[in-house]
Amino acid sequence: MTNLEKYINAFVEALEVPAEDVAALVYGESTAWDSVGHMSLIAALEDAFDIMVDMDDIIDLSSFEKGKEILAKYDVEL
């Protein structure tokens, strides 16, 4: 699996949404990605890439696109 596939997969599994929908996801704008889903998503990303995300980044990760920028800080190339 490529890193992008792993990234998409984390959204699919944590938020229980179809893969084709993830690119448009924004935190708080769907029932799937609420605060419960958010913590599952963080856990899924941490597992997938074996990283530990800082508190500020957890708060800032507010969209599918923003998440890519944040992962870059942890040397995850998507």
Add this chain to the structure above:
Amino acid sequence: MSIEVSTLHTLPPYGMACEEKQAFLTEELKALSLHHVQRCPAYARMLEAAGCAPGDIRSYEELPPLPVRLFKEFSLKSVPEEELHRTMTSSGTTGQQVSRIFLDRETSTLQSKVLAAIMADYLGKQRLPMIILDTSAVIKNRAMFSARGAGILGFSMFARDKLYALDENMQLDVDGLTAFLEKHQGEDIFLFGFTFMIWQHFIDQLRKTGYQPDLSRGILVHGGGWKKLADQHITTEQFKDALRETCGLTRVHNYYGMVEQTGTVYMECECGRLHTPVWSEVTIRRPEDFSVANVGETGLIQVSSLLPRSYPGHVLLTEDEGRITGVDDCPCGRKGKTFEILGRIKQAEVRGCSDTYEQK
């Protein structure tokens, strides 16, 4: 605002001495009041009725505090409908009206960041393994999402591996706890829960089962009010003694906070005092004429916070009684005012995060 909202959370939580902080708060709360006057017509009318022109104030204590109750009766917001991100509701047992607090993304993010900054002062920057002294059932049903669930989730940000100490039937998960503690041996552990739930379900079952988990590396943060414990004549000391005896837990921090001002929690330090962080302040008012009380004098607690931008809840009069216990003089070294809570005023309705748990 003299300070950018986006950098507000980077201030050291307890680094500003009281006198400097009063000037800082006056400037910021003046700007914030003008922000709400422009965006919330109901708030503008209330200030006008109170004869207050926020542009002219010399101290933030001249701003009339809104009673927290107002948020139960009215929908007060300073953002257009389409910018609303979520609505928080206070806990309330059946039949009670709940507060509704309207959050946009900016205010919601600010709340999370400030809470993170305050917690880092007590827990360190590292995210710790976390034991939630509550039942996993509380967040299972998202539709029934309560202040209790929201509190648990908000504090879960500070964790990297989580365990609920109680199962869905409120039974102590002994196997789960044992495995979790083994896995995280030698690490600090963050524990979070609501005061009454901890007393009623966690401590009680530890005593009954005789199970003694080693939580000597634990740091407990608990809140939600003492009302139910006070009714049972349980003191802070008894609560702390019980935790030390049953599981070796000695680092225990109570906090005071409310859904109307999420984010700026008032944490109890190692010396047992509640501290005001740089973003918010406690003012004690005399119940007879609402004038500002002196240090040590008991009165109604007013809370002022720089965080509420999407609703005019920046200066609020609570229904709690308390007194200031010191100014810039706590032995723990944190600057600013310290205070204690003495209880809920009479006639006030029963509320509070853990207080609303109904026994079956």
